Amino acid sequence: MAVYQLENEHIYLEVASHGAELVRLVxxxxxxxxxxxxxxxxxxxxxxxxxPFVGGVKNxxxxxxxKTYTMTQHGFARxxxxxxxxxxxxxxxxxxxxNETTMENYPFTFRLEVGYQLKGTEVTVLWNVINTDTKEMYFSIGAHPAFFTSMTLEAGPDTDHLHVGDNIEGTFTCYRVTENAMALEMILLYCRVTCRLQLICFQEMLLFQRMIRHHVWHWLIRMDRSM
Structure with a gap:
């Protein structure tokens, strides 16, 4: 595993090659x-x-x-x-x-690209999911970062919020499992929101999970200039 750095006058960060995971943000x-x-x-x-999964599936x-396939919780990319x-x-x-190993658990060929972009007091995380197969590919992709926070357990989770991205807008193709769990039904969703995520504090650790199903996405960390 290798670790790579980006920094400017406001932010220093590290990303590990294992999982392309952001591991430090200073x-x-x-x-x-x-x-x-x-x-x-x-x-x-x-x-x-x-x-390619967010969450887990039964058994x-x-x-x-x-054909039956196995998949661990949250998929294998991490x-x-x-x-x-x-x-x-x-x-x-x-x-x-x-590769051959991923095909044993996920019968699609793909390329997953993960980018980190540093600009001023912002870190933008970008995902590109490319279907290199000849058939339609089903997948989900999500972020699961954890942050330190000065919140206390007594203060409760309602005392602070975190903005992740702004003005998300577009038409998204999603799938939901039918009642007999044997087929996927396609639905089109039009989405326009400004994200405001509630913080959940556990012994000075902040966790949130955001799930999306689309082929290109990004999420944003914006830091105050005094940080």
Whole structure:
């Protein structure tokens, strides 16, 4: 596993090639660590990418075209070694591609690209999911970062919020399982929201999970200039 860095006058960050996971996020002025440190006593991860499943399936099994496959919770991308495709002063791009091992659990060929872009007090995380198969590919992708917070358990989770992205707008193709769990029904959703996510505090660790199903997406961390 290799670790790569980006920094400017406001932010220092580190991304590991294992899972293309953001593992450090530091405010340059305060020297404060904002991303959870992966203490295995609580949770061994920092900001895993959930792909090609978000969440888990019953008995870790699902069926596709009459065949049963197994899939661990949140998919396999977070535990794969990514290739660094490019690095500039303010961007990092990583990727994985399907292989014989992934095909045993997920019968689609694909390329997953993960990018990190640093601009001023903002870090933008970008995902590109590319279907390299000849058939339609079903997937979900999500972010699961954890942050340190000064909140206390007594204060409760309603005392603070985190903005992740702004003015999300577009038509999205999604699928839902039918009542007999044997087929996928296609639905089209039009979405226009400004995200405001409630913080959940557990012993100074902040967790939130955001799930989306689309082929290109990004989420944004915006830090106050005093941090």
């Amino acid at each position: 405010g340059k002025k305060t020297k404060k660590e904002y991303l959870f440190d992966g203490d295995p006593k609580y949770w061994k991860r920092h900001s895993p990418i959930l792909f 870790k099994e699902y069926r596709y075209n009459g 535990d794969m070694e990514f290739t660094l495709d490019s690095q500039t002063q303010d961007t990092l791009w990583f990727s994985i591609v399907s």
